[in-house]
Amino acid sequence: MLNRVLLVLSCCALPAIALADPVCLHPDATVGAQLYPSVAVLGDTVAVAWQDSRDVDFDVYLTTSLDGAASFGNPVKVNDDPAGDDQMYPDVAFAGDGTCLVVWQDKRSAGGDPLGGDFDTYLARCQANGVCGGNVNLHGQARPGSQVRPKIAAAGTRVAVAWQDNGRSTAADQGVAWDVYYSASDNDGSSFAPAIEASDDHGNFNTDADIAITSDGAGAVTWYNWSTGAWLSSFDAQGGLTARLPVDSQAQSRMYKPASITVSGGRYLVWQDSRHTAQSVRSDLVANNGIYWDLLAAFMPGDQSAPLSPVTVNGELALSQFAPALCGDGQDAYVCYASDHVLPDYRVLCALLPGDGSAPGKSVAAAPRQDDDPPLDQLYPACGVTTGHLVVCWQQQSIEGDFDIFCTRMARESLTAAKGDGHE
DSSP: OOOOOOOOOOOOOOTTTBSSOOEESSOTTOOSOEEEEEEEEETTEEEEEEEEEEESEEEEEEEEESSTTSSOOOOEEOOOSOTTSOEEEEEEEEOTTSOEEEEEEEOGGGTTOTTSOOOEEEEEEEOTTSOBOOOEETTOSOOOSOEEEEEEEEETTEEEEEEEEOTTOOGGGTTOOOEEEEEEESSTTSSOOOOEESOOOTTSOEEEEEEEEOTTSOEEEEEEETTTEEEEEEEOTTSOEEEEEESOTTOOSOEEEEEEEEETTEEEEEEEEOTTGGGOTTTTOOGGGGOOOEEEEEEEETTOSSOOOOEEOSOTTOSOEEEEEEEEOSSOEEEEEEEOSSTTSOEEEEEEEOTTOOOOOOOEESSOOOTTOOOOOEEEEEEEEOSSEEEEEEEEEOTTSOEEEEEEEEEHHHHHHTTTOOOO
């Protein structure tokens, strides 16, 4: 069973689906911005992490639930460095021993200088009650350049982390020669093997790394090559690289934020895609620099080595769908994403991806917009699966202009009932 887990913020869904109104995960009095939630699930234990500027610079905060996201404890600060440097883009997963592993990009090497230092990838081991241990630089002090946007996945004692790395950059390219690396652990994340490069094209930028792992310890890294599109590199149970393949070899479009997940019948690959820009029925709108984004999914049956032709998950009347988040239970998968299908703001939608590779289910609003709601965006969702529920979290714009983290629970049977209904 795939145990790829994401930090999620819950919000409410359609009346027939929502189990509770959206819950804000931090006190109403918290100032600053709370951004980029991530969710991990182990049974009915849920962990949510995000980056938080309540103390001016960004820190990583974590909150946990022991009742399937019905309630959450008080958030705790995860990073243990002095104030003055940013910790950003956290991701979380539960190791086989029940420890919550949190990774993030960390600039403490700058020593408070906003223009100095590189980013490193740090890891902390936290207990279900939210108590976290010391922070560990995942790559040691010798690795050159910056390691950013880390993603973590776990299954049993196997843990794997992927990240975006500019260690081969020089002054001539101004630090933007990005590659994608990963590293694996066989002891619940206590130590990691040497890094392996997942991407292999040093003539282009490689970004948007993500990682997934299955119960046998094998897995896949996905990323976006700015010239050749989205790619997937698979690795075996020992962490060794086994194959690289394009997600869609026929694509001539931008393919951002690719991610993968294993289901009963094979593997899904999901990404945001610009290929339908020329056919947009909303060409009178000029947002997104004229680019029209769809959410695409491709299914790779278990007996095949390449994905089938992609299908569109969202409806055709929305200008922009972006930031897909995948989660599942090893049988079926779910994808949640931000969509402007109801102007003037972005709302989070979720859809079922059936484990047999059949048509995606109807996209359902996690927290539908009410007539008297102010236009406040819901962005960057994360999701996880508990017993009977889909937990969804996101960052939501406040009336004051900052962002807060919200979460909700959606009944899985309601999304399953929408199987094959198609677009929202």
